[in-house]
Structure formats: structure tokens, C-alpha cells
Amino acid sequence: MKLRDELRGIVPQDLLSLVPSGFDIIGSRSGAVAIIEIPNELDKFKYEIAKAIIKNSRNVKAVLRRIGPRSGEFRLYSYEKLIGEVTEVIHVESGIRLMLDPTKVFFSPRDQYDRLDLASRVKDNEVIAYLFAGIAPYAFIILKHKPTVRLIYAVEINPEAIRYAEVNVRLNKVRGKVVPVEYDASLFCEKMRNSFHRVIMTLPLGAHQYLPSAINCVMDEGIVNFYHIGPEEDPFRDAEEIVMKHCSNMSVNCRIINERIVREYAPRVYKVRVDFEVNKRQTTHT
Template identity: 40%
Template structure:
């Protein structure tokens, strides 16, 4: 049974047509965007979601887009209580409170794509690391990785990252660092083989830091977003401009869509092979 079937007796045909096609699930917390026309039906919708997915314990209504430095969104709890949960993904466990830290369960494939490229002995820097999913997936998938540093400015997300490193038993490989990438990364006084920049709305402002922290030859996974009609031009211009300033040469190894990022927009990733 799907959500529409479960609500057939509670909602009119017009209301059923307004139901969103999908919702997000992180651990046992579900988050759905309820259109204003269905505001009075949100309790019934939440109950139906639980009926269709019995593992869901809490249902939240999204009260807007992600915003602010920590990329959080306001949520109203419609059913259940807690918003702290544990999400499982490819053999890893991620604890977080969906109100206090960014996490998307839809990025599992992208995490595997990047982790599959990491070679034994590499030193990896994950900027904007949230509750630690990229760093932990890398350490689990490539147990011979040299070291992975995970830098995050939101203290609550950083605290969860530290807990997640412990529960996934990757303490010897992953080092969570709390701070702003601009200061915290150079302060590590190390150069990296690979740098991940998973902050589509803003990573471009830190490319100078990434070039400075990368070894003379290395890889950058650069995330950005743009409109469907022209996904990569702007990002490529920014990359070339910043590479020139840093006196580095870049070769584009791969460009790809990661996930839809709102109507007609996509989150993208460009993998860069960088040399002197």
C-alpha cells in the first residue's frame, strides 16, 4: 500500500492530488512538505505515513527550505516526539538530531562513488563534514586509508560526528575537527591527496583553501548547484579562475549530477585532478 492508498478514505480527490510524491526518511524520522491546502490534514497524513512505513517513529512537517550557515531547516513534529535518530547506510551508523545537524539519506550513492576512488595510504580532508558520513564511509570502504580529517563548524554536528566515529569503530582513521574550514584546515599543517567539498551553496568560496591544502598532485571533489539548462558552465568558470589565482593546473576528471536541488535545479559534483 502506498501513501495515497492509505489516505483514500480521509482525503478528497483534490486533496489526494496535492500530496507530495516523496518524503525524506532519516533513521526512524520522516520529513514531509505538507502544502498549505492540506494543513488541516497533517495529522491524518502523518498517521498514514506510519501505517505505510511501520518503522517510522516520528513524522515532521518541513517548514521551509534549508538555510543559514549550518544548512538546517525548521521542522514541526506532527507525530511522535524525538527528532534524534540513528540512520543506517551501507554498513555504517549515523546518529543525529535532524533539527540540529544536516544529513541526507539520499546521498548514499554519492558517498560510495567517492569512497570507491580512495586508495590505500591516502590522506583525505573532508571539508563541511556534518555528522561525518563521507569520512566514515571512506574509512569503512577503504580500511587502508592513511587518515581522514573531517572539518565541521556546527558544534552539535561535530559532537555527533565524534560519536559516529566511535560507534563505527574508525577512531584510528577518522579525526573530527570542529571549526571553520578557512581557519581549521590550514591549522592542520598537512597536505592532502584528496579533498571533498560537499557544500553546494558555498564551497566555491573555499577553493583557495582547498588548493593550499592539497599536495602538489591531488584530487578535489567540488560540489556546486545550478539550473538544469546549464549545469556546469558557472562552476567550471569558478574553478578555472581560482586555479589560476592559486597557480595550479586542473584537469576535469568527471562531472555529474548528484541529486535534484529544487525545481529545475541540480546538485552537481566535479572531480578535479590538480597539479602544480
């Protein structure tokens, strides 16, 4: 039953249209957290809204109200806890298990199709630098679909995310294949020049600042999966220009091999992925 129908008779008729039509659920049958945005006009009814969610989704143990946009270097939302105390869950996605607490680490279930798409492009034996890895969901999906991948370094600065990534390595039985590294992405790349077949850059609001680092640590003919945001009218243009500018500054040849709209990021703004190949050998002209 829809949340709005459930709240008929509790929320006044003139405010019913403001009741959100959806919310995110992170977790699984063993326990889940619901995350919802409630407009200020419905403030008085927030606990009734939370109770209605719990009544209809028996696995939901806690309801969090999202306050404002993601912020800070760990890219976290602020939440108001409406019901429930425990917010640590095991989320199940495409056959992998991810332990996390959304109040402490970044995670978005809305990226699941992008994870599958990226995983379908990875080749045998790749050694991958997964920058801005959070709890490392892309790494586990990649290995599920391509077990022949040699090694994935999951590089992340949030210590809580690293702790969950380590738990998830054990949960998904990929010890020795995924290595969580608590390190700044640019420092990591500085130490690991020309080392990776692929560099994944899942930080849409800031990855562009790290493009020189990614280009340094990818090997000749390696691939960079670059995330950015762009307006509905021309979602890829900014990302393409930034990529080409950095490649030119660093005197490497880059070729865009694939572009993808990941999902809506804000009204009329998309999160996009631009995949490009880096050729580091200089062409000599005689």
C-alpha cells in the same frame, strides 16, 4: 500502500492529488523519523497524514513537516513536529551506522550514491581533509570501502554535528582514522597547507568561496572534490569556470578528471560534483 490511497475518504477528492507521493525516512528498524513536505492546502489534514505514515511504517516514531528551504550556516531545515517526541535515530546506509537528529544537524539520505561513487575513487593511504563534514557520513563510507585510507579530518562548525560525528566514529569503530575537528574550514586549511591527498568540499551553495583554501591545503597532484549547483541546460559550466578561475588566480594548473550529477537540488537545478587534480609545480619556460 501509497499515502494517497491511505488518505482516500479522509482528504477530499479534489485535494488528493496534492498528497505527497513520497517522503524521506531517516533511521532504521530500531526507530526512524519521517520527513515530509505538506502543501498549505492540506494544512487541516496534516495530523491524519502523519498518522497514515506511522500506520504503514511501524519503525517510524516521529513525523516532521519540513518548512521552507535549508537555511543558516549549519544548513538546517525548520520543522513542525506532527507526531512523536524523539527525533534522534541511528540511520543505516551501505553497512555503516550514523547517529543523528535531523532537527539539529544536516543529513540527506539522498546523497548515498554519491558517497559510494566518491569512495570508489579514493586510493590506498590517502590523507583526506573532509571540509563541511556534518556528522561525517562520507568519511565512514570511504573507510568501509577503503580501510587502507590513512586519516580523514572531518572539519565542521556545528558543535552538535561534531558531537554526533564523534559518536559515529565509535559506532563504526574507526577511532584514529576519522578525526572530527570543530573548526572553520578556511582557518583549518590555513594551518594545514599542502597536507592532503584529497580535499572534499560538501557545501554546494558555498564551497566556491573556500576554493582558495582547498587549493592551499591540497598537496601537489592532490584531488579536490568540489560541489556546486547548476541549471539543467548546462549543469557543470558554472562549476568548471569557477574552478578554472581560482586555479589561474593562484597560479596552479588544474585538470578536471571527473564530473557527476549528484541529484536534483530544485526543479531543473542539479547538485553537481567536479573532481579536479591540482598541479602546483610551475612549468618553467626557457
